[in-house]
Amino acid sequence: KQEVTQIPAALSVPEGENLVLNCSFTDSAIYNLQWFRQDPGKGLTSLLLIQSSQREQTSGRLNASLDKSSGRSTLYIAASQPGDSATYLCAVNDQAGTALIFGKGTTLSVSS
Amino acid sequence: GAGVSQSPSNKVTEKGKDVELRCDPISGHTALYWYRQRLGQGLEFLIYFQGNSAPDKSGLPSDRFSAERTGESVSTLTIQRTQQEDSAVYLCASSWEQFFGPGTRLTVL
Numbered sequence: 001k002q003e004v005t006q007i008p009a010a011l012s013v014p015e016g017e018n019l020v021l022n023c024s025f026t027d028s029a030i031y032n033l034q035w036f037r038q039d040p041g042k043g044l045t046s047l048l049l050i051q052s053s054q055r056e057q058t059s060g061r062l063n064a065s066l067d068k069s070s071g072r073s074t075l076y077i078a079a080s081q082p083g084d085s086a087t088y089l090c091a092v093n094d095q096a097g098t099a100l101i102f103g104k105g106t107t108l109s110v111s112s
Numbered sequence: 113g114a115g116v117s118q119s120p121s122n123k124v125t126e127k128g129k130d131v132e133l134r135c136d137p138i139s140g141h142t143a144l145y146w147y148r149q150r151l152g153q154g155l156e157f158l159i160y161f162q163g164n165s166a167p168d169k170s171g172l173p174s175d176r177f178s179a180e181r182t183g184e185s186v187s188t189l190t191i192q193r194t195q196q197e198d199s200a201v202y203l204c205a206s207s208w209e210q211f212f213g214p215g216t217r218l219t220v221l
Binding site: 036042098099100 | 203
């Protein structure tokens with residue numbers, strides 16, 4: 001059974017720092033890996049989607065990498081801003097279109 | 113354009129009552145997913161609809177939970193005889209890319 005773990009559970013950094021969020025999964029036979037952002041009281045917003053054949057995806061200050069063989073992904077956030085404060089969720093699925101299996105998330109707080 | 117909408121945004125009910133939660137997906141999206149997020153826990157998959165195919169109900173936690181969807185339109189998630197452990201945020205997503213709605217926060221007293 002696939003399990004997704006995210007470390008750390010919470011992280012506090014000053015504005016401007018570069019930071020890395022970690023995600024690991026137990027079964028390397030994944031189809032997609034997605035990183036989401038969740039703001040309090042709101043739904044999830046997809047940040048980056050990495051297909052199993054890809055190694056990384058970039059969007060603005062965000063870069064996500066995937067090492068499928070070792071069951072790991074990292075989300076790199078450059079020059080963090082207070083507006084980046086949110087919970088970041090990692091999720092995988094094993095076939096096209098199937099439901100995602102989520103980690104519990106990393107709650108990030110960026111202070112100004 | 114309009115995103116995924118869910119109603120109600122909040123629902124407080126008494127133990128033993130039935131509740132119905134609604135999800136309006138993005139128009140044209142054939143895939144629709146329901147998830148549950150309990151306090152301090154990750155999202156748990158409940159049920160998945162893909163067009164007119166039989167739904168994947170493998171995530172439903174008990175026979176008190178059921179969901180319907182007609183074609184590619186609105187979906188309703190029904191919880192019968194609610195229990196306190198059903199308290200959670202219920203999230204709906206449409207498309208294989210998983211566009212999420214804002215969720216319904218259910219509190220069972």
